[in-house]
Amino acid sequence: MARSMRAARFYGPGIDIKVEEIPYPTPGPGDAIVRLAACGICGSDVHFLEGMPVPGGVPFTLGHEPAGIVETVGDGVRAWKAGDRVAIHLGSGCGVCRPCTSGHPNCCPALIAPGLHIDGAFAEAIRVPVGSLVRVPDGVSLVAAAIATDCVASPYHALKCRARLRAGERVAVLGCGGLGLQAVSLARVLGAEQVVAVDVSAVALERAARAGASACVDVSGTDPAAAIRAVIADGADVVIECVGAPETVAAGVRALVPGGRLVVVGVGMMPPAIDLPQAIFALQELSVLGSFGSHQADLEEILALEAAGTIDIEASISHRLRLEQVGEGLEMLRTRRGDPQRIVVEIAAP
Ligand SMILES: [Zn+2]
C-alpha cells in the first residue's frame, strides 16, 4: 500500500479543518522531503479562514512557518542530505525575473511558498524546492527555527533592509502581536535608542515591556500618532506598522520626524486614507515603504543571533499544540482567546 501521512486540511472558510491521511510526498528533481518538527500559526493563516483566497486552491494544507529534518532528496541535489536540520524559508523566487535580480526575490511573481502556493507544513512531511532550505545551527531548537522563518525574520527584514534602521534612532511599533513584539526586541538588538510599543491590549503591552520597549502606550480610543509624539516629541525616525488597517497607516505617517520612514508590514485590503496635504511628503522627506517576508540572508542572521543567545525566540511562544489541534489554534488566534503571542504546532513522529 502506498505510504500516507497525516495533514491538517483546509477546505474553505466556515468549514472545520480536518486531520486526514493523504499521500506521502515524493521528491521531484531539486526537491527535498522534510520530516516536519514544528510549524508556527501566523496571522495570515487566519486571513484564509476569513475568506482571503488561498493561492494554491482548496483543499489545501496551510502552514508557512516550518522547520524539520531532511528525509530524502530528489535528483540533482548535492548540498543537502538525510538528517540535515532545516528551516524552510517562505519561498524561493524564479531567480531570473526583475524582482529576483534586483534584490527583491521575496516579491517574485512566480514565488513558490509552502502554505500559500504549495501544500504547507501542518502535516508530518512536506515537499519543497531545496532553494528554500536554510541550515539550523547546533543549539537552536527546531521549534525556534520554525518561528524564525516568518515571525522573526519578517520584522527583521522590515527594520534592517527596508527601514535601514541605524543605531541611536527612535522607533515606534504599531500593533504588538506576534510580529510586532519581535520588531520591538529586534529594534533594540539593532541599536534603537527608544522603542515605543503601541497597542490596544494590556497583555500585548506588558509583553512589549518585557521585550525591551522603552515606552508602552495603550491607544484605545486615542490617536496613535499623538500618543507616539507624547513620548518622542519630534516624531519617530522609523514606524513599523504591523496592523494592516488604513487608520494605522495614516497614524504612522503622522508620527514621523522629517526624514522618517514608515514601513508597512501589515497586510490589509482596504485603501489607506492618508489625511494629510501631499506637500508634507516633499517638505519633510517622508518615506512610506512596504516589507514582505524576508530574504534567506535575514533568516540565516536570525538563526545566528539565536545560536549566540542574543535573542530568545522560544520565550515568545505562548502555546504549543499538536497537529490535531491546528483548527483550535487558528480559532484561538482569530478570537485572541487566551491572549496568544505565538502558537506553535509541534508535530510528533507517528
Ligand atoms: Zn506568516
Ligand SMILES: [Zn+2]
Ligand atoms: Zn523571480
